[in-house]
Amino acid sequence: MTEVEIIQKLQRGNEQAFKELVENYQKMVVNTCFGMVHNIEDSEDIAQEVFIEVFRSIHKFRAESKLSTWLYRMAVNRSLNFIRDNKKNKWFQSFEDAVQSKNAELSRITTGDSENPEFELENSQRAILLHEAIDNLPQNQKVAFTLSKYEDLSYQEISAVMDVSVSSVESLLHRAKKNLQKKLYVCYKKKCI
Amino acid sequence: MKCKTLHNKLIFFLEGELPEKEMGLVKTHLSECGTCAAFAEEMRKTLGILEAEKSPAVNPFFYTRLKAKLENQGSEQKQVFWKPALVRVLQPAIFSILLLVGIYIGIKIGQPASTKQYTATLMHNQDIPYLNEMASETIETSLME
Structure with a gap:
């Protein structure tokens, strides 16, 4: 089924078309959300919300942009909303919950090939450090960086998703990398790892 | 450099x-x-x-979970369809009625007893002449019987 056929069938309420749409774009949406929230369970939950929104509002889709662009936009917006809500909830989160979520994140990163636990631990610390550095970027820089690094999108594609010019995307990515480099250098000096 | x-x-x-x-x-x-x-x-x-x-493992149950979530949300929406009407109209109406009933009961309890009724009872009591049994019959006579 082509993209156009999927959209047309989905607009008529065809369930098989919805299944095919989810299968085709699941990895892309989950990956984008993961780049934003850095947690696989949360990113799957957000991706599900994205597909539910697609199912409910497919009749509004006028094919002025690509379906993937529409999905990327929804994934980014939903992830940003999730991060905003999570920040609010953090004030009310108990210390135990915070520790539990950190441990869960650590164990998620370290599970897998455990032949070299030292290497695994170092990698997990690197991952946490990198996630924190990305999270501290200004919002637009973070979105541009995530789409570029996690999804390998071109400047043109990122500009379509973010609704900004290509030169703006270029500038955002340049600043994002500089900021990231600065944060990683500070951490290297402090011997974080 | x-x-x-x-x-x-x-x-x-x-x-x-x-x-x-x-x-x-x-x-x-x-x-x-x-x-x-x-x-x-x-x-x-x-x-x-x-x-x-970059490439997280694809969750094989993703679609199943998504479908269940979609169905759940659909049934929840049906259930809560009448709830706004209940909250906006029925709830204030019920509370108003309860308040009015409370005020009515309060007034009834707090009202002083009618003075007319009290006076009538007093007058009725006064009609009965005072009978001093000791005056008409001495204690000796009573014991003799």
Whole structure:
């Protein structure tokens, strides 16, 4: 089924078309959300919300942009909303919950090939450090960086998703990398790892 | 090239985004400066995490869970369809009625007893003549019987 056929069938309420749409774009949406929230369970939950929104509002889709662009936009917006809500909830989160979520994140990163636990631990610390550095970027820089690094999108594609010019995307990515480099250098000096 | 200049360009060097001439200069500096080479290696390893995270495993139950969520949300919406009407209209109406009933009961309880009724009872009591049994019959007579 082509993209156009999927959209047309989905607009008529065809369930098989919805299944095919989810299968085709699941990895892309989950990956984008993961780049934003850095947690696989949360990113799957957000991706599900994205597909539910697609199912409910497919009749509004006028094919002025690509379906993937529409999905990327929804994934980014939903992830940003999730991060905003999570920040609010953090004030009310108990210390135990915070520790539990950190441990869960650590164990998620370290599970897998455990032949070299030292290497695994170092990698997990690197991952946490990198996630924190990305999270501290200004919002637009973070979105541009995530789409570029996690999804390998071109400047043109990122500009379509973010609704900004290509030169703006270029500038955002340049600043994002500089900021990231600065944060990683500070951490290297402090011997974080 | 100074170490500070290199630190500003390192990420672009690792990404291969520098012009050829600058790439050469950075390479030369890294081969000469151990501290910068160590930082470059550290940076390369950290940025390498992004590559490893790029393709998370696909959850085979994703669609099943999604479908269940979609159905749940549909039934929840049906259930709560009449709730706004209940909250906006019925709830205030019920509370108003309860308040009015409370006020009515309060007034009834707090009302003083009618004075007319009390006076009538008093008058009725006064009609009965006072009978002093001791005066008409002495205690001796009573004991004799």
